[in-house]
Amino acid sequence: MNYGIIKRTLGWLLLFETCFFCVPVITALVYREKEVFDFLFTMLITATLGGLFLIGKPKKDRLFAKEGIVITALSWILMSLFGAIPLYTSGGYPTYVDALFEIVSGFTTTGASVLPSDSVAALPKCILMWRSFTHWIGGMGVLVFIMVFLPLCGGGRNMNIMKAESPGPSVGKLLPKMRSTAGVLYLIYTAMTLLQFVLLVFDMPVFDAINTSFATAGTGGFAIKADGFAGYSSYSQIVVTVFMVLFSINFASYFFILRGKFKEALNTEVRVFLGVVVSAITLITVDLCISNVLQVGDAIKHSAFSVSSVISTTGFATENFDTWPAFSKTILVLCMFIGACAGSTGGGIKVSRFVILFKGVRHETQRMLHPKRIKKITMDGKVVEHEVVRGVNNYLIAFVAIFVVSLLLISLDGKDLVTNFTAITATINNIGPGLGAVGPAGHFGDFSILSKIVFIFDMLIGRLEIFPMLLLFMPATWRK
């Protein structure tokens, strides 16, 4: 393990986080809020510590897969630990663990809150801005952001960091150089965020438009109003619906569109994803109409919003879907597990993993008919390597195992099964709201400290796709 380079990368991370704090500081200055000092205080800590970390040059700049993964996991933990400080010192959150939950929920683009929605609305504007901004930076990944500006380490080793931080079963480059790949991703990301902001700013206050754009872009879902998203006009709701879907599509697709390769842009994963979205909306609309919950027009609007919100793992709500019929709720929970496309800012298990899994199952049944048949799983005309298939299978097993253990741990709090089950679903898939006590109208504040720590862990596990976090707990990782 090359501790020198890990230390240096973490140093840079802290310095970058110091810069990120400028966003809430500016907000606080604009609205003349006294919480500016909480942020300035934290900036002082991160800047000093980051500077200290950067003293001394690492002996070797070799960075193997192991270091890349450890750097990613540690970066996310460190960034959250410091990001939570201003939330706690400003007094808005009862304990440091609550503040940490909130900021991890921000960085991992979960959007679950420990505060009831009316106390969220009462938070200072700079705190609200910081929460939303963590969504934006966490969505595409903070280390990818740093890579746009800094060559973290020489050669192709940066790829190890990108692989650990970007979601999906197989992460590839868009351009030969890591730095240009990271640059293109953030360029597309920024452009789309700006576009959404422009579309929204006609219809809502600037502050709301900025927050909503950040939260949608990162598919995060922190609401800044007591009634969530219900209070905004239909126009804004439709814009957000569309952008939630757009941000959960693989960013490589946008890159292909920019290059005029439309066929590559509309690959299997995107087609399946859009198919799932449309079918889920249709089924829920029909169910809502039949059970007379809503009129047709409203049913389409609210089901489209909820499905997009849940499958993109954003977690905004216009309607409290906890009150919907069981069939609709079940579809929403299923969508929570499916999640967005690989290479997007969304969470969940990812559509491409399901595509590979189902192809694997079909493959297996065919082998039962013709035991000697040789056939490789393909996707978009390319062979899916055995290692990728194996990775997907193991991912699912690890996912289920962590899910079960987490469920057991939080059930100690004595809440009902629906609440517990969807609470874990909503955190491990980075969605935000679940059903029952953690539904769109509820919050996570009533859980015990232990449960909150479990949630924090699950959110990080979900964002970093399990293995980086697990690796931190392996003694072999730290052995010299």
Add this chain to the structure above:
Amino acid sequence: MNIIIIGCGRVGRTLAQKLNEDGNAVTVIDSNADNVNRVTSRCDVMGIVGNGATHTVQREAGIETADLMIAVTGSDELNLLCCLVAKKESECQTIARVKNPEYSGDAPYLKDELGLAMVINPEYASAEEIARVLRFPFALKIEPFAKGKVELIKFKLPKGNEIIGMSVKEVISKYNSDLLICAIEREEESYIPNGDFVFEEKDVVSIVATPKNAYEFFANIKCKGHSIKNALIVGGGVVTHYLCEILEKSHIALTVVEKDLKRCEELSTLWSKVKVIHGDGTDHDLLLEEGVEKCGAFVALSDSDEENVLLSLFAKGEGCEKTVTKVNRIDYDNVLAQLELDASVCPRIITSDTILRYVRATENAVGSNVETLYNIIPGQIEAAEFIVRENSPIIGTPLYKLKFKKDVLIGSITRGKETLIPRGNDIIQAGDAVVVISKRIGLYDIADILK
């Protein structure tokens, strides 16, 4: 530059790494996913799995925007096809590796008619290098420098030589030699010496001089500089074939030991002057019988690196004065350097160096005014050739008055047809071709060498 490399074998890997280090955007293509992964996990390049000779794969790699396509797969025909397809798809320059001796005569045709920018034959390039070493056995490496008018000669100071303990200044004045000592490797460090640098035993010294001056210098310092009369070659592969071709008209008598009878017959028909022995080159009785201890040079060119290293060590032990070892696969240069081998040639490195020189030259033609770039000590010391422009700040001042950066040396000045080794009183003029030796500091203009 945007560069596509097809084929991720040894040469492809080395090229990808070096070109990436130079800051180019590199995409590699190979039909074997493992080979691609091996490159992409080590360097910051994009990898594509597929047949590089198909236009779909080339388009996926972005051939439309590429400046250069290098085909270095194992097959000559595939390499040429890759170049043809690339030519049809875009305006990029193409380089192909072509190994087969049957095509070697076609290189000019391929360049002119098929529009290839460069056809590189690793075995021929290696044979040329070996021939150079045989002509000048004292050297570890000889490279043409400044358009071939002067040579870059690398040699190891033998035990007890009289210049050990002398400084560079003393050596130059004592022997009144017109040459430049441009780099010294000592253990794992490399130095660009100034006048006060003192030679030590086992130093590997690189000098720049005209062949005549170098010969005189070696005679003066009593290093045996005479050319050899006969050489014993083990292995009758392609390199041997070219070596015979190059040395056919020289006075060096060649003996080739080859295992395969058919190959022996082919070689003896082609080169009647060469003595071809059918036998196992690893049989030391046979080598002794052929006079390994008395021969002027022993050249190990079998297919196995390990065998070559062992055979050369054996020949050295038996008293052969000069050994040349072909090492293609082994990456452990520092281990090889510890063995008492004289010269080693590596087709892979020769190929990648030749291509790199070309790439850097074309690249520099755009961004800066470096004409050519030479590696003196790979990865550490390089020499860059500049054409001095009218408005350059270094014109008209005697060199001793100019303030140079640390570790920078003017290697040679070529003015018209004359090449001179610079001294303090020389003055650089506009239009001169100046070679600057430096530790890799990224020179873009001759003015960069000044403080």
